[in-house]
Amino acid sequence: MITLYYHRGACSTSNHFALEDAGLAYEAIEVHLDREDDPIAQKVRALNPMAMTPVLVLEDGDVLTQNAATLSYIADLAPEKALLPKPGARERAHADSWMAFVASDLHPVIIEYIYKGFGATEPERARLVDFYESRVARRLKVLEARLADHRYILGDDYSVIDGYALIVLNWSLPAKLSLDAYPNIRGYMERLEARPSIRKVREVEGPINW
Ligand SMILES: N[C@@H](CCC(=O)N[C@@H](CS)C(=O)NCC(=O)O)C(=O)O
Incomplete structure (x- = not known):
């Protein structure tokens, strides 16, 4: 059985969504x-010497x-769940490109914005808002x-990239970043939160105290 170590509401929760969607046996x-x-x-x-989640321990x-x-x-x-295009396919290269967009463009810039605001x-x-809002907005x-x-x-x-994007977009709340100018993103987030697998994981993990 696969074991996932996750932090609630963090990017590792997107792995929890993925395991649930994949229908695999997991814990x-x-x-x-932060608890020493x-x-x-x-x-x-x-x-994980990076001391970060997600950490997956395989069978x-x-x-x-x-x-x-x-x-x-x-x-x-x-593969039967089609949570990503097949490896080697051109569509998979495009999927990898979007995965990288979420993992190395959207994720770090929003998280930095939150941390630097503390x-x-x-x-x-005011200076941070000026600097980061344009960087976040571009993405x-x-x-x-x-x-x-x-x-x-x-x-x-749906693909596993959407579950990851949802988690990163959820951080707009602690970042105090308004998504009012992005109606397509807001509709997308609502669609994603309504997915049975995502609702199930949210229920299992429990509420997030931002
Ligand atoms: N590049 C890593 C980033 C993982 C990451 O940022 N994990 C965060 C949660 S979203 C974490 O564990 N943070 C704990 C910390 O920074 O102390 C990945 O994609 O897995």
């Missing part, structure tokens, strides 16, 4: 990496980290345009 264990003496946190820090004990790898791996374990004085915050506009004629990031069908 999902919540970790609080917590045995699960200690275990995850030993498994043979092999450890896999990094969302782009873990989400693709889960999708490929259940404890900032008012003038510092959100790309997604907004994509969703104008695509129900999901890759087209008509």
